[in-house]
Structures are given as structure tokens and as C-alpha cells.
Amino acid sequence: MDNTYDVIVVGLGAMGSATLYQLARRGLHVLGIDQFAPPHALGSSHGKSRIIREAYFEDPRYVPLVQRAYECWHALEQESGAAIFRxxxxxxxxxxxxxxxxxxxxxxxxxxxxxxxxxxxxxxxxxxxxxxxxxxxxxxxxxxGMLAPEIAIQAALDMARRHGATVHLNEPLLSWRAVGDGVEITTRTGTARAARLILSVGAWATTVLKELELPFxxxxxxxxxxxxxxxxxxxxxxxxxxxxxxxxxxxxxxxxxxxxxxxxxxxxxxxxxxxxxxxxxxxxxxxxxxxxxxxxxxxxxxxxxxxxxxxxxxxxLPDEHFIIDRHPLHASVIVASPCSGHGFKFASAIGEVLADMAMDTPVAFDTSLFSLSRFSH
Ligand SMILES: Cc1cc2nc3c(=O)[nH]c(=O)nc-3n(C[C@H](O)[C@H](O)[C@H](O)COP(=O)(O)OP(=O)(O)OC[C@H]3O[C@@H](n4cnc5c(N)ncnc54)[C@H](O)[C@@H]3O)c2cc1C
The missing domain is CATH 3.30.9.10 (D-Amino Acid Oxidase, subunit A, domain 2)
Known part of the structure; x- marks a missing residue:
């Protein structure tokens, strides 16, 4: 693996698969890697069903994002033919x-x-x-209603591949480092470089993002x-x-x-x-x-x-919100931990948000609720 990409996405669960799909359909040269073979049953996105709802008891600021997610799930269903929402x-x-x-x-x-x-x-x-x-x-x-998580992840990865994405499964990220304005990652098979890196590693944020000392x-x-x-x-x-x-x-x-x-x-x-x-x-x-x-x-x-x-x-996270932000020391690295037990429904729209951030395109939603700065000491 010795290649240069526009964007590398590490972690291809709910968030990473949706992001890879969004980037690939916009014509970017993208690589996605995962330590396992999603959809798998070892992270946070298995169990056949996830709730999607709009009257969001957690905070009204989530409502526009989930309304966009409905549209994006529908678009993915249309393009892939997969039945995701009921x-x-x-x-x-x-x-x-x-x-x-x-x-x-x-x-x-x-x-x-x-x-x-x-x-x-x-x-x-x-x-x-x-x-x-x-x-x-x-x-x-x-x-x-309900979303089918495994079907959704498979559909996003299939469509990402169809749009030209390279996908490496069973390939853990070993390390990454900033190189000039971009990033280099290392896996068992070698190194790859990109202008942007998205880390959507789910529960493994506790180790992959350890240096940020977040209260996960x-x-x-x-x-x-x-x-x-x-x-x-x-x-x-x-x-x-x-x-x-x-x-x-x-x-x-x-x-x-x-x-x-x-x-x-x-x-x-x-x-x-x-x-x-x-x-x-x-x-x-x-x-x-x-x-x-x-x-x-x-x-x-x-x-x-x-x-x-x-x-x-x-x-x-202690406030039960997400993290979607740029790495505080490396603007070319984007970190995404949209979980706190309620992230799946948003994944299709978060894929768009992360793709916009990677392309330096204005994000259509208020993401201040998800900023890293709320945990800075
Ligand atoms: C039981 C349960 C019920 C839930 N119910 C709902 C619900 O009803 N509605 C809702 O909206 N949300 C729900 N959620 C939350 C939602 O499922 C999660 O927010 C969402 O699935 C998280 O997606 P993710 O992409 O962050 O993590 P994951 O889908 O787990 O993906 C992370 C990926 O990163 C990979 N990875 C990690 N480290 C590395 C590495 N070093 N190198 C390469 N790859 C790596 C992993 O292998 C994994 O595939 C529920 C969660 C659970 C557990």
C-alpha cells in the first residue's frame, strides 16, 4: 500500500462508511480502512435495528440534522436498492x-x-x-421508525466502491502523522498519504485519539x-x-x-x-x-x-453529545465520535458533514454542539 489519496477514512462503521460514500460520489480519490470487515458485530453498529426519530428529547438542535439524515437514507436506498428504513x-x-x-x-x-x-x-x-x-x-x-444498520453500512460501502473508493478491510491503523499540509498513515501493509484524514473509529477513539485526553x-x-x-x-x-x-x-x-x-x-x-x-x-x-x-x-x-x-x-461523553471537529493541532485531521448511544440515525447526514469538512466546504449545520473545545481545560 503506497498511494496518495485526497482523503483517507479510518473506521468504516456507521459514520466512516457513510463518509466514504459521500466523498466517493463527489469524485474524490478516497481510501477507507477498517481493522475488521464491516458490517461486523464487534463495535457499535450491529443488532439489526436502530431507532430514528425527530422529536429529539436530547436537544432540539439535533432536529435539522436528523431531518437531513432521513433524506440521505432515502437517497442511499434509491441508489443501492437496499431496504434501510421502515x-x-x-x-x-x-x-x-x-x-x-x-x-x-x-x-x-x-x-x-x-x-x-x-x-x-x-x-x-x-x-x-x-x-x-x-x-x-x-x-x-x-x-x-427503524433503520437496518448492517444493511445500511453494506450499502454505503458498496456504493462507495462503485464510485471508485478503495476499501481495505482487516487492516488496522497502526499510526498516523502530519506531513506538510497532509497526513501519512501506517498499516501492516505499508503507508498511504492524503490531504485529509478522517478518524471515525467508534469505541476505539479511546486509544486512537488518546492524546486528546477526552473523557470518553x-x-x-x-x-x-x-x-x-x-x-x-x-x-x-x-x-x-x-x-x-x-x-x-x-x-x-x-x-x-x-x-x-x-x-x-x-x-x-x-x-x-x-x-x-x-x-x-x-x-x-x-x-x-x-x-x-x-x-x-x-x-x-x-x-x-x-x-x-x-x-x-x-x-x-459526559454531556451525551458527539464529537465532530478538526484535530486541535492538525487541521487536516477530522475526528468524529458521534455516539453517546444515539448516533446511528444521523450517520447518513454526518457522512455529508464530514465530507464537507474534508473538502473545506461550508457545513450546512450548526456543529458547535459537537466541538472539541467544550472539553478544553
Ligand atoms: C445497543 C445499541 C443500541 C443503539 N441504538 C441506537 C438507536 O436506536 N438509534 C441511534 O441513532 N443510535 C443508536 N445507537 C448508537 C449508534 O449505533 C452509534 O452511535 C453508531 O453506530 C456509532 O457508529 P461509529 O461509526 O462511530 O462506530 P462503529 O460503527 O463501531 O465503527 C467504528 C469502526 O472503526 C473501526 N476501527 C476502530 N479502530 C480502528 C483502527 N485502529 N484501524 C482501523 N479501523 C478501526 C472499527 O473496527 C469499526 O468498524 C445504539 C448503540 C448501541 C451499542
Whole structure:
């Protein structure tokens, strides 16, 4: 490997694959490398489904970005023929004063997102699979739904290749250094140079970006698939929207309808801190029991046989926002850690943002929320 490119993208998961695709379709000479062979099940982008929603409880500033992401996912579907998005509607559920309900209402109001506010009784009638708390309120947004992460990553890489991108899989980045106005990377097979380098390495930002001393915490998260115990018709994508439910004890759980593999359920921001290279991939009986207790209380008819489980990683920052910025010492290097447990839905639009940054084109979104400077001492 001894070549010169316009841009090198290291890490071809959700963010890197979308970025490589955007750069290649603009006609740039690009190289993408990954230590594994995406789509794989060792990072943060596996498990068959991810929620996409607009009434963004985390912060209204995400709404324009997710609205662009919808358009970009659709464009990728059109070009590749892959089925990435499925509209199911989305239900954000919690006490009236919860972050979930207040935040979703704020984003919906500020950006005119179509939605309905449902009482607990109305939730029970509309979504009989869910047993909300007596005082819960539901924010239902009809345009929400689920994305298929593995299919999306494969489609982006396929289209990137079709537009001329070079892709090297199973090729870890060993090191990089600034050379003049550009960058040189080293892998086991040699070196490559480019005018710009994008580091979208997911949970491995903890090692690849170590010198930036960022307060990343990689968290182990388990996804569970349960066979419905009763009333399977209540769990179809036509009957059960994707949902996120903030509980009175502070836990948040979420889920997806059964598209053939069972009802997928998980806890948000719940799990031990881990090293991505040493993470425990097996799921214990205690973890299954913990999840079952919540299912039994709030969705009892889903509490059937455990069909599958899978361990994944959140790369969290203390404010639960992302990092998308230039390296403070090397402007030709762009760092992207759009995770904190909620990044996938944006990946198609973040690919555009990162491509714009690499090409020194003005970015169409306010990315100040994602700046590195918020962590400078
Ligand atoms: C269980 C779970 C549920 C989630 N649910 C949602 C959801 O419903 N909606 C939502 O929007 N988001 C969700 N998220 C978050 C979302 O999935 C992540 O934000 C997103 O997938 C992160 O993508 P990434 O590209 O940063 O990381 P990844 O997709 O993990 O990609 C990083 C890539 O970098 C490669 N890499 C690392 N180091 C090197 C190196 N040295 N050399 C070469 N390659 C390297 C890795 O092999 C990997 O392929 C969820 C996450 C998890 C874990």
C-alpha cells in the first residue's frame, strides 16, 4: 500500500462508511480502512435495528440534522436498492416532567414535528402491548421508525466502491502523522498519504485519539430478542411503534416490533464500563433476569423465550453529545465520535458533514454542539 489519496477514512462503521460514500460520489480519490470487515458485530453498529426519530428529547438542535439524515437514507436506498428504513411511528413515554417527555415536546414544538400527545389510557388503547405507568404521557410521532444498520453500512460501502473508493478491510491503523499540509498513515501493509484524514473509529477513539485526553467512557450494552408469550399480533410493525420509556426509577428502556426475530428490547445507558478489546461478549442469566423484570411489568406479553442477545458498545461523553471537529493541532485531521448511544440515525447526514469538512466546504449545520473545545481545560 503506497498511494496518495485526497482523503483517507479510518473506521468504516456507521459514520466512516457513510463518509466514504459521500466523498466517493463527489469524485474524490478516497481510501477507507477498517481493522475488521464491516458490517461486523464487534463495535457499535450491529443488532439489526436502530431507532430514528425527530422529536429529539436530547436537544432540539439535533432536529435539522436528523431531518437531513432521513433524506440521505432515502437517497442511499434509491441508489443501492437496499431496504434501510421502515416507518413504524415512534412513542416517547414517561412522566410529564421527565426528560423524555419534556424534551420531545420541546423539539416537536420548536421544529413543527408532527406529533400527538397521548394520556396513559390513550397509549394503552393505541399500543396495547405497552403497560405505561398511570401518570405517563406518550409523545407519538408518526414519521419515526427503524433503520437496518448492517444493511445500511453494506450499502454505503458498496456504493462507495462503485464510485471508485478503495476499501481495505482487516487492516488496522497502526499510526498516523502530519506531513506538510497532509497526513501519512501506517498499516501492516505499508503507508498511504492524503490531504485529509478522517478518524471515525467508534469505541476505539479511546486509544486512537488518546492524546486528546477526552473523557470518553465505553459502555457495554446488551440487546435482547424475546419471542412474544401471548398476542403476537400486538408486536407486529403495524401495531407496535418503536418506543423509548423513561421509568420512575431513572432507568430508560426501549424496543422495536417483531420483524421475524422476536421483539428487540434493551436498556439505554445501562451497563458496565469496558475496554473495547476486552469486552465480555457473553450475556449472563442475571442480565436476562434484570431485563425480564422490566418486560414483565411494562410489556408482559413479550416475556417469552429469549431468542437471542448481543453485546454492543456506547462511546459516551459526559454531556451525551458527539464529537465532530478538526484535530486541535492538525487541521487536516477530522475526528468524529458521534455516539453517546444515539448516533446511528444521523450517520447518513454526518457522512455529508464530514465530507464537507474534508473538502473545506461550508457545513450546512450548526456543529458547535459537537466541538472539541467544550472539553478544553
Ligand atoms: C445497543 C445499541 C443500541 C443503539 N441504538 C441506537 C438507536 O436506536 N438509534 C441511534 O441513532 N443510535 C443508536 N445507537 C448508537 C449508534 O449505533 C452509534 O452511535 C453508531 O453506530 C456509532 O457508529 P461509529 O461509526 O462511530 O462506530 P462503529 O460503527 O463501531 O465503527 C467504528 C469502526 O472503526 C473501526 N476501527 C476502530 N479502530 C480502528 C483502527 N485502529 N484501524 C482501523 N479501523 C478501526 C472499527 O473496527 C469499526 O468498524 C445504539 C448503540 C448501541 C451499542
Amino acid at each position: 416507518q413504524t411511528g415512534g412513542l416517547m413515554l414517561g412522566a410529564p416532567a421527565s426528560r423524555m417527555v419534556r424534551g420531545a415536546r420541546l423539539s416537536a414544538a420548536q421544529h413543527g414535528v408532527p406529533h400527538q400527545v397521548l394520556s396513559a389510557e390513550e397509549v394503552r388503547q393505541r399500543v396495547p402491548a405497552i403497560r405505561p405507568q398511570r401518570d405517563d404521557i406518550g409523545i407519538f410521532e408518526p414519521r419515526a 467512557v465505553v459502555q457495554r450494552n446488551v440487546q435482547f430478542w424475546f419471542a412474544p408469550l401471548r398476542n403476537p399480533a400486538q408486536f407486529t410493525p403495524e401495531q407496535l411503534p418503536v418506543f423509548i420509556h423513561e421509568l420512575p426509577n431513572g432507568l430508560t428502556w426501549y424496543g422495536f416490533p417483531d420483524t421475524g426475530d422476536g421483539v428487540k428490547l434493551a436498556l439505554h445507558h445501562h451497563g458496565e464500563s469496558v475496554d473495547p478489546d476486552e469486552i465480555r461478549r457473553s450475556v449472563s442469566d442475571d442480565e436476562v433476569s434484570f431485563m425480564r423484570d422490566i418486560v414483565e411489568r411494562y410489556m408482559p406479553d413479550a416475556n417469552g423465550r429469549l431468542r437471542d442477545s448481543s453485546v454492543c458498545m456506547y462511546t459516551n
